[in-house]
Amino acid sequence: MLITGAELPDGRVRDVRTDEGRIAEIEGSLHSLPDEETVDADGLTLLPGAIDAHVHFRQPGHGHKETWATGSRSAAAGGVTTVVDQPNTSPPTVDGDAFDEKAEFADNAAVNYGINGGVNHEWAPESLLARPVFALGEVFLADSTGEMGIDEDLFEDALAAAADAGIPVTVHAEDADLFDESVYGADAGGVGREADADLWSQYRTAEAEIAAVEAACEGARGAGVEIHVAHTSTPEAADHAADAGMTTEVTPHHLLLSREDLDELGTFGRMNPPLRSEARREELYERVADGTVDLIATDHAPHTTAEKEAGLWDAPSGVPGVETMLPLLLAEVRAAGLTLERVRDLVAANPAERFGLPEKGRVEVGYDADLTLVDLDDAEPIRADSLHTKCDWTPFEGREAVFPELTIVDGEIVYDGRAGDRFTVGLGRNVRE
Ligand SMILES: NC(=O)N[C@@H](CC(=O)O)C(=O)O
Numbered sequence: 001m002l003i004t005g006a007e008l009p010d011g012r013v014r015d016v017r018t019d020e021g022r023i024a025e026i027e028g029s030l031h032s033l034p035d036e037e038t039v040d041a042d043g044l045t046l047l048p049g050a051i052d053a054h055v056h057f058r059q060p061g062h063g064h065k066e067t068w069a070t071g072s073r074s075a076a077a078g079g080v081t082t083v084v085d086q087p088n089t090s091p092p093t094v095d096g097d098a099f100d101e102k103a104e105f106a107d108n109a110a111v112n113y114g115i116n117g118g119v120n121h122e123w124a125p126e127s128l129l130a131r132p133v134f135a136l137g138e139v140f141l142a143d144s145t146g147e148m149g150i151d152e153d154l155f156e157d158a159l160a161a162a163a164d165a166g167i168p169v170t171v172h173a174e175d176a177d178l179f180d181e182s183v184y185g186a187d188a189g190g191v192g193r194e195a196d197a198d199l200w201s202q203y204r205t206a207e208a209e210i211a212a213v214e215a216a217c218e219g220a221r222g223a224g225v226e227i228h229v230a231h232t233s234t235p236e237a238a239d240h241a242a243d244a245g246m247t248t249e250v251t252p253h254h255l256l257l258s259r260e261d262l263d264e265l266g267t268f269g270r271m272n273p274p275l276r277s278e279a280r281r282e283e284l285y286e287r288v289a290d291g292t293v294d295l296i297a298t299d300h301a302p303h304t305t306a307e308k309e310a311g312l313w314d315a316p317s318g319v320p321g322v323e324t325m326l327p328l329l330l331a332e333v334r335a336a337g338l339t340l341e342r343v344r345d346l347v348a349a350n351p352a353e354r355f356g357l358p359e360k361g362r363v364e365v366g367y368d369a370d371l372t373l374v375d376l377d378d379a380e381p382i383r384a385d386s387l388h389t390k391c392d393w394t395p396f397e398g399r400e401a402v403f404p405e406l407t408i409v410d411g412e413i414v415y416d417g418r419a420g421d422r423f424t425v426g427l428g429r430n431v432r433e
């Protein structure tokens with residue numbers, strides 16, 4: 001394939017040739033070969049496809065919330081070319097059979113993928129780690145959706161097993177002992193958007209995250225393992241993890257939303273860890289911009305509208321995000337909050353480096369041809385109706401975003417927004433195989 005006249009993240013305008021799934025040539029001007037597919041990218045920007053290291057695609061077990069087909073199409077339409085699925089499915093991905101069952105669903109994916117292995121009291125590390133597992137995680141240090149919270153001893157076992165297997169460990173760090181039980185169950189008013197969801201932020205305290213991140217980093221250091229802290233919601237936790245030599249991710253919702261948005265969102269803004277104060281959000285944004293935070297990942301956690309239309313204490317936690325991550329970050333570039341190169345690092349180059357995918361994350365010769373083409377002049381408001389996830393709502397309704405025109409996986413077009421939202425599924429492969 002020949003992509004002509006594309007602007008690269010560093011501002012150069014180049015022709016880019018892909019061949020056998022790789023980026024083969026990048027030059028000022030290339031001539032098309034006989035029968036070569038060409039893509040006119042005049043006025044468009046070519047980015048490495050995003051790597052979303054944290055999604056919940058829900059199968060097996062919860063296909064009514066999301067399927068690998070809908071989730072991976074949503075990823076492709078959002079410029080995400082690799083997703084990493086989390087283990088809190090039914091059955092949980094804690095042994096070899098459960099891994100194999102999930103791998104069959106993943107086989108239909110429109111984008112490349114990794115499958116994480118989980119840890120609970122029934123886990124079978126031998127059979128699990130004999131499979132092509134992407135990473136151990138998210139290891140839940142407190143209960144979240146799926147109730148996979150574990151204690152310190154099991155966390156130590158998990159760290160040792162991951163070190164043995166030579167795979168990364170990602171951690172959901174909250175300490176349930178520091179939740180404010182005096183708030184739990186308080187009258188939260190109506191259901192769904194009418195509920196007072198600020199109580200969730202009061203209940204799952206910032207201190208519970210900060211203390212859990214400190215303890216997890218200490219445990220990791222003792223075990224000689226460099227953990228990756230998932231979805232840090234506080235600047236304190238991000239600083240602590242960085243100082244301890246660990247890596248962190250921040251979600252688009254913790255980057256762009258705060259407790260001030262909960263009036264409007266109600267239970268649709270309930271997630272773990274919860275939204276924080278506007279002051280903390282601003283400080284977290286600074287750390288994302290200055291490089292203290294290593295990467296952005298979505299924690300794409302779809303639940304149906306009907307499930308969310310419950311009282312605050314009964315509604316499930318989690319928000320969707322895989323399709324809106326890169327589009328929202330590109331709107332931040334337009335607003336001059338982040339540079340394009342920083343966005344490239346946050347969603348592509350850094351996750352590739354952190355998780356051992358040295359052939360991904362950059363538009364450079366020899367790298368995988370996982371790419372997305374965007375028009376930075378074409379911003380539009382996000383509408384849940386136009387997204388491709390099974391989840392029919394978004395916490396970002398109405399926010400400005402820049403959606404991709406085209407997404408390419410291993411040199412093949414998997415999403416073509418110019419041709420009326422055309423998808424090709426089944427080309428995705430396990431990046432650990
Ligand atoms: N973040 C959430 O609130 N929910 C996630 C689980 C998780 O990542 O903790 C989910 O799977 O629903």
Ligand SMILES: [Zn+2]
Binds near residue numbers: 138172230231272273
């Ligand atoms: Zn989590």
Ligand SMILES: [Zn+2]
Binds near residue numbers: 054056138299301
């Ligand atoms: Zn998660």
